[in-house]
Amino acid sequence: MDKGSVSEKRTAIHVGKEVFFAKAMVCNECGRYALTKEIRIELDNWGKSLKKNVIEPQPILSRTMHEFLVETASKYGIKEVPLIKVMTSFYLNHIVTRTDYSELENFLKDQESYALMMKGNKSKISVPIHYLTYKKLQTYCEIWKTTHAKSIEIAVIFCVGLLTYRDTKRLREIAESLEQFVEDYALAA
Numbered sequence: 001m002d003k004g005s006v007s008e009k010r011t012a013i014h015v016g017k018e019v020f021f022a023k024a025m026v027c028n029e030c031g032r033y034a035l036t037k038e039i040r041i042e043l044d045n046w047g048k049s050l051k052k053n054v055i056e057p058q059p060i061l062s063r064t065m066h067e068f069l070v071e072t073a074s075k076y077g078i079k080e081v082p083l084i085k086v087m088t089s090f091y092l093n094h095i096v097t098r099t100d101y102s103e104l105e106n107f108l109k110d111q112e113s114y115a116l117m118m119k120g121n122k123s124k125i126s127v128p129i130h131y132l133t134y135k136k137l138q139t140y141c142e143i144w145k146t147t148h149a150k151s152i153e154i155a156v157i158f159c160v161g162l163l164t165y166r167d168t169k170r171l172r173e174i175a176e177s178l179e180q181f182v183e184d185y186a187l188a189a
Helices: 037-049 063-076 080-095 101-109 112-117 131-144 148-164 169-188
Strands: 006-015 018-027 060-062 122-124
Touching (some): 018 037, 037 131, 060 063, 063 122, 063 169, 080 131, 112 148
Antiparallel strands (some): 006 018, 060 122
């Protein structure tokens, strides 16, 4: 930005369906603003203080998938939607950062259990997302050029694949890590 064409203005920063306001240096020509370290810290503090969801995507899952999720969730004493949220969080925090991520994803898609989980009528389910998960999900969406709902679908399908296919040591270890993650969440809930 050319120094002559910027000015400090109160700026609206959209975070899902919520809006954060901050004073920022804004380009008078294009309207872009400088997201400084200070503003990012304020934004994070504001986001963490929110008591409501910032988005509520509606992934589309098969009936078979819904049934599997309900059954699995009941084993942990939780409901389907919290299980979907936990799976999404696990996927974003522990799977997509792996160096063998693409290999694992392709391997799971080739399994019979993947095809079975995709069977049946499909329906939407509303998944409320808080700020911290939103940040990770938004980054994933921008990198992979996908929607929030589709990203959640991908995460759930991957995690269900882990739980239904354990024939290799590597997948068994990841599945056990996912189970521990879900168990920890269920105990804290």
